[in-house]
Amino acid sequence: MTTILKALEPFADPVSLLLLGAGLLLWFWGTWPLLEAGSYLSKLHKLSVSDTLGSTLMLLGLLVRIPGQWPLLCLALLGLLVWNTIFGYVLARCSLPPQQSEPAAAARLASPTLRP
Amino acid sequence: MNVLIWGMLLALLIPIAVVCRPCSVWDRMAAFSSIASKVALMMMVVGVMRNDWMLGLVGAISLSAGNSGMLLLANVLREVER
Amino acid sequence: MGFLLSCLLRLVLWGLLTAETSAINLLIGLALAVLLPHARGPRQPLAPLLRALWGALVAIPVSYGEALSLIRGGGDEERWLEQPASAPSQRLVIFLEVLAITLTPFTLVLGLSRVEGRPIYRIHQLRPRPSTPNPADTRRIEP
Numbered sequence: 001m002t003t004i005l006k007a008l009e010p011f012a013d014p015v016s017l018l019l020l021g022a023g024l025l026l027w028f029w030g031t032w033p034l035l036e037a038g039s040y041l042s043k044l045h046k047l048s049v050s051d052t053l054g055s056t057l058m059l060l061g062l063l064v065r066i067p068g069q070w071p072l073l074c075l076a077l078l079g080l081l082v083w084n085t086i087f088g089y090v091l092a093r094c095s096l097p098p099q100q101s102e103p104a105a106a107a108r109l110a111s112p113t114l115r116p
Numbered sequence: 117m118n119v120l121i122w123g124m125l126l127a128l129l130i131p132i133a134v135v136c137r138p139c140s141v142w143d144r145m146a147a148f149s150s151i152a153s154k155v156a157l158m159m160m161v162v163g164v165m166r167n168d169w170m171l172g173l174v175g176a177i178s179l180s181a182g183n184s185g186m187l188l189l190a191n192v193l194r195e196v197e198r
Numbered sequence: 199m200g201f202l203l204s205c206l207l208r209l210v211l212w213g214l215l216t217a218e219t220s221a222i223n224l225l226i227g228l229a230l231a232v233l234l235p236h237a238r239g240p241r242q243p244l245a246p247l248l249r250a251l252w253g254a255l256v257a258i259p260v261s262y263g264e265a266l267s268l269i270r271g272g273g274d275e276e277r278w279l280e281q282p283a284s285a286p287s288q289r290l291v292i293f294l295e296v297l298a299i300t301l302t303p304f305t306l307v308l309g310l311s312r313v314e315g316r317p318i319y320r321i322h323q324l325r326p327r328p329s330t331p332n333p334a335d336t337r338r339i340e341p
Contacts, residue, residue, distance in 0.1 A: 028126075041306060045306060049268065050150070053261060073176065083182030086297065088300055
């Protein structure tokens with residue numbers, strides 16, 4: 001195991017820079033729509049791309065750079081994925097006017113299923 | 117690495133600009149949550165850059181604790197609007 | 199079963215947080231995991247739970263693919279969808295399903311409601327506009 005890590009060491013720096021840069025690109029792409037006038041829910045979709053997926057890429061980049069700290073980095077990874085996702089759900093759900101979350105309104109919709 | 121920090125700072129300025137403009141409270145909440153996770157991640161990157169893992173530790177803990185206060189605030193706002 | 203699983207999860211979190219595997223530390227973690235209050239409720243069957251967990255894990259690479267296609271795609275289109283859900287009494291399964299659906303950038307869960315007794319998720323979908331019109335577009339729903 002350690003020999004494999006030793007052999008991969010020269011690649012660690014460029015790979016981690018690549019991951020960090022990719023995460024930064026996702027940050028810019030996903031945060032920019034906040035400034036534009038779009039629907040609130042589409043902003044939330046794009047914010048989940050930047051904050052959850054982009055930050056995950058950056059954390060992976062850090063993990064490649066300092067593998068010795070993997071327990072805390074894994075904890076941060078888990079926390080980031082779960083908290084940010086659930087927060088997006090709560091924001092979307094709470095921002096809707098209350099009559100839309102009643103079952104009667106939902107019953108009026110037809111039901112094309114996404115994944116049958 | 118330095119370029120990266122500057123880039124992250126620029127990306128952090130976007131939600132800050134959104135918060136400074138007049139906008140609806142939900143846009144504000146989304147921008148604040150974005151700021152929270154970006155700042156925590158910046159802490160970790162700066163900590164790694166300076167070889168000082170204590171900084172990164174703070175970032176990791178604040179990421180894993182999450183912003184549960186904001187979660188509660190969203191629920192309270194929804195009740196108030198009802 | 200649920201008791202064991204939640205203890206295991208807490209012990210893993212404690213281990214990751216302290217990053218130390220000495221016996222005394224593991225003992226403290228175990229004591230905390232058992233002593234902290236546990237959720238009460240109906241029994242949670244294991245098989246659907248594992249399936250939902252697998253679904254949430256698979257959703258991570260899928261979400262990167264969807265993010266790429268959102269970035270490449272020009273215009274976006276928004277739709278409202280419904281999808282059958284598991285029984286609301288299985289809270290962990292519901293949590294994991296909501297996590298998997300919301301994690302993918304195309305879809306966002308807006309709530310769990312009942313239609314004719316069946317639980318369904320109400321979902322908001324954002325996806326790149328397809329270049330050729332497909333038959334699904336004729337069923338588009340406006341909120």
